[in-house]
């Protein structure tokens with residue numbers, strides 16, 4: 618599939634966009650007034666709502682209804698093994714805590730990858746879409762085809778002065794991980810323009826892609842948080858890696874224009890941001 622060219626990627630992207638918009642309409646329009654927590658995952662604050670589950674089911678039906686041979690990896694367990702080389706990686710609501718509280722910063726994130734999306738070195742993201750149903754904004758990218766916001770080309774910022782960098786970040790759901798993340802952030806905060814914690818990793822990567830923040834740093838992202846937004850940021854000119862030469866993945870994601878990325882990598886030396894501390 619990797620050699621099949623942009624036209625095929627565009628067709629995959631068009632399906633991702635249709636599914637993300639349908640899912641976005643559902644979670645925006647059908648959100649119950651008394652929305653509560655359906656279940657919790659890694660900690661009591663790592664929540665799932667009935668709308669995460671409903672959106673994932675809808676997206677599953679749309680994607681695999683049209684492409685039954687493909688697989689799917691969904692955040693809420695909607696995982697299906699396919700017979701093609703393609704897997705759809707779906708976060709039905711990235712920014713679930715924002716959604717629970719009614720903060721309009723959440724998105725449906727859908728990517729299609731060849732290979733195994735759980736193996737950082739063993740997959741390639743071919744197309745991705747991140748859709749915020751409240752702002753109506755849709756970020757898209759195809760591999761080698763550039764990144765777009767609502768159809769207009771976008772590019773990341775870049776600069777050679779760390780003190781001017783607006784840095785987005787996020788924190789895990791486990792108290793032990795947060796303790797170390799707080800130490801990393803407190804070492805960076807005096808050295809950058811400011812920090813933003815907006816609550817959706819997928820949207821943070823899209824903000825890098827369109828220059829609304831200069832960089833993004835987070836440990837603990839899962840494939841569904843990273844796949845679509847990571848491609849969008851890369852196609853907008855950002856480097857998206859782990860620490861040093863490591864690949865982006867659960868251990869760490871550092872996303873920024875090349876000069877900013879190098880400054881941030883230097884600033885991270887000795888902070889062990891790709892660990893939970895000692």
Ligand code: IPD
Pocket residue numbers: 692708710711712713714786787788789815816817818819835837838842
């Ligand atoms: C979370 C958000 C958050 C990030 C967490 C993610 P979810 O995803 O992207 O910004 O800090 O690491 O798990 O739980 O809202 O889908």
